[in-house]
Amino acid sequence: MGTTGEITLIINGNATEKFISIFSEKVPYAECYFCGKVYITSNINYITNEELDNYRKLGAESPNKYFVTQDYSLIDTFKFLDEIAVIGCKCGADVNIEKWVNDHKDKLQAYIA
Numbered sequence: 001m002g003t004t005g006e007i008t009l010i011i012n013g014n015a016t017e018k019f020i021s022i023f024s025e026k027v028p029y030a031e032c033y034f035c036g037k038v039y040i041t042s043n044i045n046y047i048t049n050e051e052l053d054n055y056r057k058l059g060a061e062s063p064n065k066y067f068v069t070q071d072y073s074l075i076d077t078f079k080f081l082d083e084i085a086v087i088g089c090k091c092g093a094d095v096n097i098e099k100w101v102n103d104h105k106d107k108l109q110a111y112i113a
């Protein structure tokens, strides 16, 4: 583990690689609509040093809300009902949504056909 409020998003146990490869949009930072946690890249190609310092301060003050990636990666997100879900978020929204898609696969295919 890194300093307080810093994380590495772990894909294992979250949405599958197939789901991510089809639905993911990578962004510098995102707030998960489903739980309010905020994820921020530490890659200064996508965020200013001032913004990063600000988010690290917020992370130190609210370690359960703000998470700065340790590995410079961008944040994987996808839109669901016009709201942003963060892939790999601790709330598991991505897993639940992918499970819903799988549970309703037959109905979705019938609807699309």
Ligand SMILES: [Zn+2]
Pocket: 032, 033, 034, 035, 036, 037, 086, 089, 090, 091, 092, 093
């Ligand atoms: Zn979440």
